[in-house]
Amino acid sequence: MKLDVQHIKRILGFAFLMGFQIGLANTWTVCSTCENSSIKETILRAAPYDTLLIEKGTYKEFEILVDKPLVIKGIDYPIVDGEKKGEIFRITSDDVTLDGLFVINVGVSYTKDNAAIRVVQSKNFLIQNMVLEQLFFGIYLEKSSHGKVYHNRIIGEAVDEYNSGNGIQLWYSSDIEVAKNHVQGTRDGIYLEFSDRITISDNVSMNNLRYGLHFMFSNHDVYTRNTFENNGAGVAVMFSKFITMKNNTFRKNWGTAAYGMLLKEITDAEIVGNIFEENTIGINIEGSNRIKYADNDFISNGWAIRVVGACYTNSFKGNNFLYNSFDISYNSKLNDNVFEGNFWSSYTGYDLDKDGVGDVPYRPVKLFSYVVNRTPETIVLLRSLFMDIIDFSERVSPVFTPDNLKDAQPLMKIRP
């Protein structure tokens, strides 16, 4: 009994002490003329749950270890200059907030993935309003969870894939929100590897060397309302399951291997309400099953959808296909995918019973797309009279294209 009371007392005392500490969390001001002129040393002095206010100035520091719960907040964007010597911030504690710093000059290394901000095995972190420039890797989250990466600006100057890093990288992380960031000029804008239950929304990812957003072995992730423009490929989703992709915009991903979206070994995903505009290939699909494509707009792409192989039980419903050079290209005679109730701008049928659905089925695969698959140089014959005649005859009596690959209920009017 006595022991118990002592035990309770001790717990109470500890709780009191904790409360005292939280209640009286100190605020440390760091500036070049203050008593505390270095971020690194101030962190050493600070107690958990303190706040560091970094005033305007330039701090030439790198390998800043944040190993206790702290709020590090910049006032008027102080510059933290790593002088290309290595990693800049390394967060190893839970409950850390980084806010409003201008971090530049991360060291490029061929053996270590140096990042401007690395979060290691932490929870409940918040990284917001940061500006990262001259970087190798931007924000690198490693085995972390329940955090938020919000409203950061990451501007890289990547030239070659082999010596550049990713803007935001998540590795073995889960339950993280990535929102309203702007990433450009890196290798992959946002890269997820073995990361589950991630929400990615309202980001802009552009001019990246490889992909705007890249999934590898990551499941149950959601990305919405993002814009991907002029990347090597907009989004690559590979070897992942249950990904939801909604209301994103994929624009101007041009080039010989450029896609709006590249799907490889994906199952059970949902692709709804996205806009694919002026990409060489809107969506490139390979080995992907049970995917629902609905209410997307494919506008002025070279190929709206290119099916490369082994794609089964996918459904394409209620999409708009507008002025694409090729609506769908297909490379096998088997078809197990459903096309229904889409609007095709090149549909020429009629609607006598006026129910808004065309009376003649539409065959979206042109013979010419087979010819181009076989001999790519024939692309110079695009839209020639000869090709139109051949396509027409194939449409009347299909020989090369799968007989059942058709939209039996094409819409007469564009889906609003």
Added chain:
Amino acid sequence: MLKILKYSFYDLIRSRWSYVYFLFYLALGFVLLFLNNDVSKAVITLMNVIIVLIPLIGTIFGVMYYYNSREFTELLLAQPIKRSSIFMGQYFGVAGSLTLSLVLGLGIPFVLYGLLRSNAIFDFSLLLITGAFLTFIFVGLSFVIAISNENKIKGFGYAVLLWLFLAVVYDGLFLMSLIVFEEYPLDTFSLVATALNPIDLSRILILLKLDISALLGYTGAIFKKFFGTDLGFLISIVILLLWTILPILGLRYKAGKKDF
């Protein structure tokens, strides 16, 4: 030459066929815009019309005009006028009036439908420029054919055959050769083969603006250089100019040697 050009031009402007041609384009422009209500989509449809119809009409019109005005030409030849200026005058008269019908016929509906405020104006002007080039090229070719054939039926036959060959058969042969020789690197060949046919060349010129995203899909350094930069545009224009000049030179040569 200018005087003859003027006579030919006014003669044609007053003729029924010019009006029909003009009204055809006017109707086409209005109908397309009425049905699509979208200028950029209409430009794509127009391209198909332009690369097929303009050569056909240019060829037929050129041959017809030459044979119809034969007596007038012989009368002129009796006068102290240079041969080349007689034929050049007639040639530019026909080509000029056809181009005028084209530009006005298509231009009016598009301007009325707000082309000037749309960003498709560049595509559209390119379309008209290409159309003008094609008119000049095919009227020139048809004049050469007509001047080399006394027999009207033969001349018509050759002219229509020429159109059929360049518009359809050529592409068929082109496609066959690409497929037969698919094992070999073909990008230079395909670009050269395109340049050898003015219809294909104009098509590519327009596609450079409309379907660039598809054209860039093929992996090939030469293609990439041609389609990915302004180089392709410049080369196409230069070759089209060559295509325009060659029939004119041929016409001058034939006209100079022919015994009337």
